[in-house]
Amino acid sequence: xxxxxxxxxxxxxxxxxxxxxxxxxxxxxxxxxxxxxxxxxxxxxxxxxxxxxxxxxxxxxxxxxxxxxxxxxxxxxxxxxxxxxxxxxxxxxxxxxxxxxxxxxxxxxxxxxxxxxxxxxxxxxxxxxxxxxx
Amino acid sequence: xxxxxxxxxxxxxxxxxxxxxxxxxxxxxxxxxxxxxxxxxxxxxxxxxxxxxxxxxxxxxxxxxxxxxxxxxxxxxxxxxxxxxxxxxxxxxxxxxxxxxxxxxxxxxxxxxxxxxxxxxxxxxxxxxxxxxxxxxxxxxxxxxxxxxxxxxxxxxxxxxxxxxxxxxxxxxxxxxxxxxxxxxxxxxxxxxxxxxxxxxxxxxxxxxxxxxxxxxxxxxxxxxxxxxxxxxxxxxxxxxxxxxxxxxxxxxxxxxxxxxxxxxxxxxxxxxxxxxxxxxxxxxxxxxxxxxxxxxxxxxxxxxxxxxxxxxxxxxxxxxxxxxxxxxxxxxxxxxxxxxxxxxxxxxxxxxxxxxxxxxxxxxxxxxxxxxxxxxxxxxxxxxxxxxxxxxxxxxxxxxxxxxxxxxxxxxxxxxxxxxxxxxxxxxxxxxx
Numbered sequence: 042x043x044x045x046x047x048x049x050x051x052x053x054x055x056x057x058x059x060x061x062x063x064x065x066x067x068x069x070x071x072x073x074x075x076x077x078x079x080x081x082x083x084x085x086x087x088x089x090x091x092x093x094x095x096x097x098x099x100x101x102x103x104x105x106x107x108x109x110x111x112x113x114x115x116x117x118x119x120x121x122x123x124x125x126x127x128x129x130x131x132x133x134x135x136x137x138x139x140x141x142x143x144x145x146x147x148x149x150x151x152x153x154x155x156x157x158x159x160x161x162x163x164x165x166x167x168x169x170x171x172x173x174x175x
Numbered sequence: 176x177x178x179x180x181x182x183x184x185x186x187x188x189x190x191x192x193x194x195x196x197x198x199x200x201x202x203x204x205x206x207x208x209x210x211x212x213x214x215x216x217x218x219x220x221x222x223x224x225x226x227x228x229x230x231x232x233x234x235x236x237x238x239x240x241x242x243x244x245x246x247x248x249x250x251x252x253x254x255x256x257x258x259x260x261x262x263x264x265x266x267x268x269x270x271x272x273x274x275x276x277x278x279x280x281x282x283x284x285x286x287x288x289x290x291x292x293x294x295x296x297x298x299x300x301x302x303x304x305x306x307x308x309x310x311x312x313x314x315x316x317x318x319x320x321x322x323x324x325x326x327x328x329x330x331x332x333x334x335x336x337x338x339x340x341x342x343x344x345x346x347x348x349x350x351x352x353x354x355x356x357x358x359x360x361x362x363x364x365x366x367x368x369x370x371x372x373x374x375x376x377x378x379x380x381x382x383x384x385x386x387x388x389x390x391x392x393x394x395x396x397x398x399x400x401x402x403x404x405x406x407x408x409x410x411x412x413x414x415x416x417x418x419x420x421x422x423x424x425x426x427x428x429x430x431x432x433x434x435x436x437x438x439x440x441x442x443x444x445x446x447x448x449x450x451x452x453x454x455x456x457x458x459x460x461x462x463x464x465x466x467x468x469x470x471x472x473x474x475x476x477x478x479x480x481x482x483x484x485x486x487x488x489x490x491x492x493x494x495x496x497x498x499x500x501x502x503x504x505x506x507x508x509x510x511x512x513x514x515x516x517x518x519x520x521x522x523x524x525x526x527x528x529x530x531x532x533x534x535x536x537x538x539x540x541x542x543x544x545x546x547x548x549x550x551x552x553x554x555x556x557x558x559x560x561x562x563x564x565x566x567x568x569x570x571x572x573x574x575x576x577x578x579x580x581x582x583x584x585x586x587x588x589x590x591x592x593x594x595x596x597x598x599x600x601x602x603x604x605x606x607x608x609x
Contacts, residue, residue: 047200047214047219048218049213049215049218049319050218051218051318051319052214055317079217079221080221080222080264081235081264081265082265083235083265083266083267086234088229113315164315164316166316166320168317
């Protein structure tokens with residue numbers, strides 16, 4: 042019945058990106074890392090999760106080449122799209138910079154391939170995409 | 176009156192369903208306070224849901240299905256917000272439905288959850304509602320970016336609840352809503368405009384008295400204190416001042432209308448026979464929910480639809496008006512309190528205005544209504560308000576409201592939902608004794 046002090050997860054995530062940090066939430070019970078960060082662990086259902094700074098190291102398991110049709114993301118070309126798994130275990134759909142129609146086959150042949158998180162500026166906020174490891 | 180109201184006969188649920196958990200956030204204007212600015216709909220839904228789960232003793236794994244309610248898309252910029260909500264509460268992959276019935280959403284949120292369990296399809300169902308009634312999402316920006324929603328911008332959105340074939344074009348329907356029930360009551364029971372004005376002001380005073388005792392209410396200051404600061408010794412001089420409390424129509428005044436705001440609330444239901452598997456608290460059985468809808472070209476629609484919804488639920492349950500211990504009434508236009516309480520038989524017909532004027536409907540009175548302060552003082556986070564009423568009802572029925580506890584522990588409670596020009600519901604819930 043008491044007014045809870047509500048933690049701002051989304052705002053904290055974006056505030057930390059401004060400081061160059063990529064944050065997730067780690068379950069205190071099973072260790073599952075939620076990225077992007079949310080309240081409750083989707084793996085075990087535990088209500089307790091805590092902030093963790095992510096290493097940014099990741100791999101991608103699938104790859105589609107962007108064809109440039111999405112006008113809003115033209116400035117990020119060239120890039121691909123795929124399922125990215127973070128070093129901490131979370132999987133998320135993400136943009137993967139550095140993928141071109143010319144090199145896509147090379148990366149497809151060595152999936153899962155290495156990539157790393159990259160903070161990019163959008164209109165009024167920063168967000169996260171990934172970039173292939175060279 | 177010649178309004179046609181088709182009737183429905185309700186049939187008993189296939190199995191008994193009970194409320195085992197409730198949750199509610201503070202009702203607030205998030206963007207006005209650095210402490211809350213940047214909160215998102217996922218977070219508000221999540222907090223209310225987590226509280227309801229913890230209250231019920233269930234984990235996200237136990238929940239089979241969830242309903243998500245939201246009145247208007249401006250606050251979130253989503254039309255399927257149920258999908259995003261799952262991430263926040265550990266329920267990725269679970270099935271869900273989003274629904275939207277404007278200010279009645281929270282009351283029908285209970286209806287949806289109960290029907291889903293009563294049918295036998297699911298055992299544990301979550302129903303949550305969230306609204307940003309005072310802050311608008313900014314397209315293409317993350318959810319923590321919002322801007323204030325001015326009242327004129329909000330009022331523009333009310334066009335979404337009126338019939339565009341005829342009613343909006345004929346103009347009277349949306350406007351007459353403000354005074355429809357007050358005019359009906361004054362005409363039927365012989366009150367002058369000034370006497371009805373006084374009764375409406377008393378309802379606002381009673382709501383405010385209830386709200387200032389509630390930690391989750393948006394208001395913190397009682398009207399007598401506000402009036403004194405404004406230089407009024409007599410509270411009714413303040414309440415009837417056209418400067419301090421301007422009229423919205425012939426009867427209704429500003430302080431008798433909603434305070435729009437942001438908030439969320441949630442409920443968990445399960446088969447009554449399973450409740451003890453999760454919680455030691457007494458389950459609160461949903462005995463029945465009556466429903467009726469009339470759009471705004473129908474005169475006295477609130478009177479007619481409330482009569483039908485109440486008739487349905489009394490007929491189904493066999494409960495009599497004398498058994499109702501406490502009542503919640505969606506009162507974003509405050510005369511609703513008076514007319515709905517009399518139709519339900521909770522206040523005597525034609526006499527209810529006296530109870531209100533004597534303060535007997537405050538939480539410390541003998542016929543309490545809206546012990547949380549209602550829409551005019553607890554606040555109105557449109558979709559979430561119905562479940563916020565349910566949250567308050569459940570805590571009053573458990574007897575854990577401390578200084579706000581009503582005098583007689585309520586066993587049987589009615590909640591009258593209203594909204595969306597207009598859906599009307601009448602739910603009866605009762606504490607299940609062992």
